Amino acid sequence: MIHTDKLTKTFTVKKETVEAVKGVNIDVAPGELVAFLGPNGAGKSTTLRMLTTLLRPTSGSATVAGVDVLADPAGVRARIGYIGQGNGGGHSFRVIDELVMQGRFYGMNSTDAAARAQELLKSLDLADLAKRTVIKLSGGQRRRMDVALGLMHSPRLLFLDEPSTGMDPQNRANLWEHIMRMRAEHGTTIVLTTHYMDEADLMSERVIVIDHGEIIADDTAARLKANLAGDLLAVEVAADAASGVRGLLGRAAAGGEVNENAYDGVVRFRLRLTEGARLAPALLKEMHDAGAPAQSLELKPPTLDDVFLELTGRNLREGADR
C-alpha cells in the first residue's frame, strides 16, 4: 500500500538547513494498522505530509496506493483519506453541507454523497447536529466530524495526523471505537502519527519509532517491548541478607543494570527482566534458597516509553530536545 525509498525532506530556516526527514524507507501492506511514534518535531508529521502530497519531498520517492506522489499527486489524493491535526470543517458551514461537498470533491454524485453523509452522521453520533454550524460544535464533536470528512469517500487507505491530541479520555476512546469498527468492516489500511505511547501501544499492530528524522525501530509493540525493554522488576530483601542475592540478581538481569536503594533496614533492587512474568517465580525461589527471601515484589510490564528510552536514552515525553 505504501512504499518509500530514501524519502527525505529538508527545510531552510533562517539560512540554516534542517533535515526533518532523513531518507526513510517504509513499507506498509494492505490492511495494516501502523503508528508513527516519536516526540514532537521528530519528523512524523512531515513524513505523513509527504505521503499525502501536502509536502513535496526534497529527494527520494514514495508510492502510495499504487501511485507515485511526485508524478501524480492528485491521483494519490483521490485514493487516500487524510485527517489532519486541525479541524477540517469550515467554521461558518453547516455540518451536513461540508460532508456532502467533501463527497463531491472526491467525485461522488449528489445522491451518493447525501446518503453517505447521513450514514456517517449516524454512526459517529452526529445525526442531531447535521444542520448546526461547525463553530457551534464542541471539540469532541468537531473531531468526530473530521473523521466523517475523512471517511466520506470510503478510502482504502486512511492517514490520521495526531488524531486524538487534546481530546478527553472518553472522546478518545469513542474516536478509536469508530476507527476500529470501520477498519473491521472495510479492511481499511490505517497510518497514524501519535506522541501518546499508550495509544500507539493499544491501537496499532505495528509501531514505527521515529526520532530526529530517522526510523529507529519498526516492529509490533509487543516485540519492541520484549526485545528492547523487558519487564521492570523491583524486589526488597532484608538489608543484612542483601549480599547473598546480589550475584543472583546480576545474572538474572543478563548484563543489564541492577539498581540498589537501601532504606529502613531493607534493600530495594530494580532490574529489567525479559519475560519477567514467567521468570519471576523461579527467581523468588532461588532468592529464598539463597537465604534472602523477598519481602515485597513489584513487576511492571514495559511501555513504549521504556522502549524509546532504551533506544535514545531520552524520555518520549521530554520531546525532541532540540
Next chain:
Amino acid sequence: MTAQSTAEVLKKPNLGQVLRDTKFVFWREMLLPLRDPFSLIFSLIQPLVFLGLFGPLLGAAVGAPAFGGQSTLQWFLPGVVVMIALFGTSMTGSNLQYELMTGSYERILATPLSRSSLMIGRALKEWAPLVVQGLLIALVCIPFGFVFYPLHVLAGLVILGIFGIGLGALSYALALVSQNKEWIFWGVQQTLLFPLMILSGIMLPIEAGPDWMKTASLFNPLTYLVNAERELFAGSIGTDTLLGLLAASVTAAVGLVVGIRAINRNLS
C-alpha cells in the same frame, strides 16, 4: 533542482476537470450567503448608498462637461459596479485566512481538487453577488434618468468576472504569503486598493487631474476596465471594451500564475 524536475513530471489537470472542480468550490462557498441571506441584503445597500449620496455631490462639484456628455448617473454607475467587484474579489483571501487558521484549508488541499479551481471558485463566489447587485442598481436608477442596456450590462459583468478571477487569485496568494501574519494581508490589500481605485477614475474623472496622474492611470489595468464598463453601460461596444477585456484577461492570467505558484510554494 529537484523541485524543477518535479514540476515537469506533474500531471496537468485537463480543462474539463478544472471546470468541474471550480463548480464544486464555487458551490461550497456560495452555501455561506445562501444559508444566511441577510448578508446578501446588506451587500445590496452599500452600492445604493454610494449612488444616492456620492452621485449628487459628484455632479455638483465636478460639473457635467467632465463626463463626456453623459449624465452623472450614466457615468458614475458603472464605476460603482467596478468598485463593488474590486472590494469583493480582493477580499477572496480574507475568507481563506480563517480556513488557513483551522484545518479546513488543509483538508481541502488533501482532496483531488485541482489547484486553480480552488482560486477560481472562490473568486467567482465574490463576483456572483455582483450580478444581482449590478442588475438591481441599474433597475433602481432607471427612474432617475439611467438608460439601461441589459445585454451590454451583462457583457460588462462578464468582463468584471474575468478580472475578478485574476484579482481573487492575487488576493488568495496574498493570504497564503501572509499566513500567521494576518495584518500584512489587510495592510497590503488596503494600501494597493485605494491608489488603484483613484488612479482609474472610478470615483472622479481622471481627466480633471494633473498630467502625472493621467500618465499613471495608463499603467493601471483598472483604468481600461472602468472605461470598458462605461462604454458598455452607455450602450455601445468599441475599442474601450476590447481594451478592457484584454486588461481583464491579462489580470486573470497573471493572477492565476502567481496564485498557483503561491500554493505550490506553500507545499514545499
